[in-house]
Amino acid sequence: MQQSLRVFPSDVAFVPPTALVEQARTARRLPEPVPTFTSNAGGLSLTIQSLRKSFGDNEVLRGIDLHIPAGQFVAIVGRSGCGKSTLLRLIAGLETPTSGSISFGEDPRAEDVRVMFQEPRLLPWATVSSNVEVGLGRQRSRSDAKVRAEQALAEVGLKEKRDQWPSVLSGGQKQRVALARALVSHPRVLAFDEPLGALDALTRISMQRLLERVWREQTFTAILVTHDVSEAVALADRVLVIEDGRIAHDVLIDIARPRQHGSADLAALEGSILGHLLSAGDDGMDG
Amino acid sequence: MSLADTLPRRRVWRLPGADGVIPWILPVVILIVWQIACSTGYVPTRVLPAPSDVVLAGWKSVQSGELIRNIWVSFWRATVGFLIGGGIGFAFGLANGLSQLSDKLTDTTLQMIRNVPHLALIPLVILWFGIDESAKLFLVALGVFFPIYLNTLHGIRTVDPQLIEMGRIYGMSNGELFRRIIFPGALPSIFVGVRFALGIMWLTLIVAETIAASSGLGYMAMQAREFMLIDVVVLSILIYALLGKLADSASRVLERLTLSWHPVFQKH
Numbered sequence: 086m087q088q089s090l091r092v093f094p095s096d097v098a099f100v101p102p103t104a105l106v107e108q109a110r111t112a113r114r115l116p117e118p119v120p121t122f123t124s125n126a127g128g129l130s131l132t133i134q135s136l137r138k139s140f141g142d143n144e145v146l147r148g149i150d151l152h153i154p155a156g157q158f159v160a161i162v163g164r165s166g167c168g169k170s171t172l173l174r175l176i177a178g179l180e181t182p183t184s185g186s187i188s189f190g191e192d193p194r195a196e197d198v199r200v201m202f203q204e205p206r207l208l209p210w211a212t213v214s215s216n217v218e219v220g221l222g223r224q225r226s227r228s229d230a231k232v233r234a235e236q237a238l239a240e241v242g243l244k245e246k247r248d249q250w251p252s253v254l255s256g257g258q259k260q261r262v263a264l265a266r267a268l269v270s271h272p273r274v275l276a277f278d279e280p281l282g283a284l285d286a287l288t289r290i291s292m293q294r295l296l297e298r299v300w301r302e303q304t305f306t307a308i309l310v311t312h313d314v315s316e317a318v319a320l321a322d323r324v325l326v327i328e329d330g331r332i333a334h335d336v337l338i339d340i341a342r343p344r345q346h347g348s349a350d351l352a353a354l355e356g357s358i359l360g361h362l363l364s365a366g367d368d369g370m371d372g
Numbered sequence: 373m374s375l376a377d378t379l380p381r382r383r384v385w386r387l388p389g390a391d392g393v394i395p396w397i398l399p400v401v402i403l404i405v406w407q408i409a410c411s412t413g414y415v416p417t418r419v420l421p422a423p424s425d426v427v428l429a430g431w432k433s434v435q436s437g438e439l440i441r442n443i444w445v446s447f448w449r450a451t452v453g454f455l456i457g458g459g460i461g462f463a464f465g466l467a468n469g470l471s472q473l474s475d476k477l478t479d480t481t482l483q484m485i486r487n488v489p490h491l492a493l494i495p496l497v498i499l500w501f502g503i504d505e506s507a508k509l510f511l512v513a514l515g516v517f518f519p520i521y522l523n524t525l526h527g528i529r530t531v532d533p534q535l536i537e538m539g540r541i542y543g544m545s546n547g548e549l550f551r552r553i554i555f556p557g558a559l560p561s562i563f564v565g566v567r568f569a570l571g572i573m574w575l576t577l578i579v580a581e582t583i584a585a586s587s588g589l590g591y592m593a594m595q596a597r598e599f600m601l602i603d604v605v606v607l608s609i610l611i612y613a614l615l616g617k618l619a620d621s622a623s624r625v626l627e628r629l630t631l632s633w634h635p636v637f638q639k640h
C-alpha cells in the first residue's frame with residue numbers, strides 16, 4: 086500500500102492530462118482497504134508489577150517489573166527455560182500469576198490481546214479463510230467476517246490461498262495464515278512466542294519484514310519472544326534480557342527504521358546482548 | 373488404528389484409465405476358473421455348484437420374491453442394530469471423552485464387558501428373547517458398540533491440545549469448541565471405528581441368523597442346507613459378501629466426503 090503511494094507522484098509527471106482523471110480516481114480509491122486497519126485505537130500500554138510465577142516448587146519468574154508504552158515493539162530474549170514463554174502466557178491471560186499484577190492502559194476486550202505461537206496451530210479441517218475467521222473471536226458470526234478474513238489474508242500476501250486446506254501450505258505460509266488470524270481482529274497487543282523459530286533463514290527474513298510492516302501499519306504493541314538475538318535487535322525498539330526470573334538487562338535499540346540487516350550498529354548491539362546472555366550462562370554453569 | 377495405516381495401500385504407479393478395472397481382474401479370473409472347473413466335472417457340483425447354477429438359483433429366488441424379502445430382513449436388522457449399538461457407543465465415547473466424571477463412572481465397567489466375546493452370549497440371548505427380532509438386534513448392537521465406543525473415545529482424547537488451547541484463546545464457547553475442533557479432530561478415528569463395526573455387524577448377523585432365526589439370509593442358507601440346495605447356500609454366502617462390500621464402500625465414500633481436508637484423501 087505504502088509503496089504504491091510513494092511511487093505514484095513520479096508517475097503523474099509523465100501521463101497525458103486525460104489519464105490524470107483516471108489516475109486521480111485510482112489515487113483516491115487506493116487507501117480504501119486501509120481504514121479498517123488504521124481505525125483501530127492503536128496499541129495498549131502494559132504495566133507489570135512484581136510479577137511472580139511458580140509451578141510447584143519451581144519458581145520461574147521472581148519479580149518482574151516492566152512498563153511497555155503503547156505501540157512499542159519489545160523483544161524478550163533469555164536462555165532456554167528461563168521463563169519467556171511463561172511471561173508471555175501470563176500477559177496473554179493463559180496462566181494466572183502466583184503474585185503481582187499485569188495491567189493494560191485500558192481494559193482490553195477479548196479480541197484486543199492476541200498470541201502467535203511457534204506452531205501455526207491451524208485447524209487442518211478448515212480452509213485457510215475459515216482459519217482466519219476464527220481470529221475474529223465472538224465477531225466471527227457477523228456478516229462481514231468473510232471480507233475481513235480476506236483483507237487480513239491480503240495483508241500477509243496469501244489472498245489467493247483462501248480456499249486451500251492448510252496441509253498444502255509450506256511452513257512459512259502456514260505461519261503467515263496464523264499471523265493473519267492474529268491480525269484479523271485488529272488486536273492492540275500482539276504477543277509472539279518464537280513465531281519464526283521453525284523457519285529457514287530466508288523465510289525468516291521475509292517474515293521479519295512482514296512483521297515489522299504490519300506492526301508499523303497497525304501500531305499495536307508487540308511483544309516478541311525469540312532465541313535469535315539478531316532478530317531481536319533488527320525488529321525491536323527495546324530488548325529485554327531475562328535471567329534468574331528477573332529482567333537483567335533492558336536495552337534500547339535506538340536505530341532508525343527501516344534497518345539494514347547486518348549493519349555495524351545492529352551488530353554491535355547484538356554482540357553486547359549476546360555477551361550478557363553468555364556471561365549469565367557461565368555463571369549458571371559454575372554455580 | 374489410524375488413517376495413516378491406509379497409506380501404503382495407495383497405488384504408486386498408474387495405468388491411465390485402468391484404475392477402476394485392475395481390482396476386478398482377479399475376481400473375474402477366479403470366476404472363470406471356477407466355472408470351467410465345474411463344467412468339466414473336475415469339481416463335482418455336489419461340492420461346489422458352478423457360478424451359472426448359482427446365478428440360476430438366484431434368478432429363481434428373485435422371481436419367487438423370497439430372495440428380496442430375505443435380503444431386506446437382513447439389511448433391516450443390520451441397519452437398526454448398527455444404529456442402536458453405534459449410537460449408544462458414540463454417546464458413551466463422547467461422554468467419557470469430554471467428562472472425567474462420566475469416564476470414571478463407566479469406563480472400567482465397559483472395559484470389563486468388552487472382554488466377553490459377544491457371540492458367547494447367544495445361548496443367553498436365546499433364553500431371553502427367543503428367536504425374536506430383538507435377539508438379533510441385541511447381538512448386532514452389542515457387537516457394534518465397542519469399536520465405535522473405543523474409537524470415538526480415542527479420537528476425542530487425542531485431539532491436539534494445542535488446537536484446543538488456540539480455540540479457547542480465540543474465545544470459542546464449549547459448544548463451538550466441540551463443533552469446530554473436538555469433533556472434526558476425532559472424526560478420522562470415529563471412521564476407523566465405523567469400518568471395524570461394519571465388519572462385526574455382518575459377522576454377528578450371519579451367526580445369529582444361522583442359529584436363531586425364521587427369516588433372513590442366514591436362515592435361507594440354513595434351510596437350503598437341510599434340503600441339500602448347495603447352490604442356494606453359495607448364493608447366500610455371496611450375497612453376504614456383496615452386502616459387506618457395499619457397506620464398506622458406503623463408509624469410504626462418507627469418509628472421503630467428510631475428511632476431504634485430510635492429506636490421505638487429497639488428490640495430487
Ligand SMILES: Nc1ncnc2c1ncn2[C@@H]1O[C@H](COP(=O)(O)OP(=O)(O)OP(=O)(O)O)[C@@H](O)[C@H]1O
Nearest residue numbers: 140143145163164165166167168169170171172312
Ligand atoms: N505448565 C507448566 N507446569 C510446570 N512447569 C512449567 C509449566 N510451564 C513451564 N514450566 C517450567 O517453567 C520453566 C520456564 O518455562 P518456559 O516455557 O517459560 O521457558 P522458555 O524461556 O520459554 O524456554 P524456551 O526458550 O526453551 O522456550 C521451565 O523450567 C518449565 O519446566
Ligand SMILES: [Mg+2]
Nearest residue numbers: 169170171278
Ligand atoms: Mg518458550
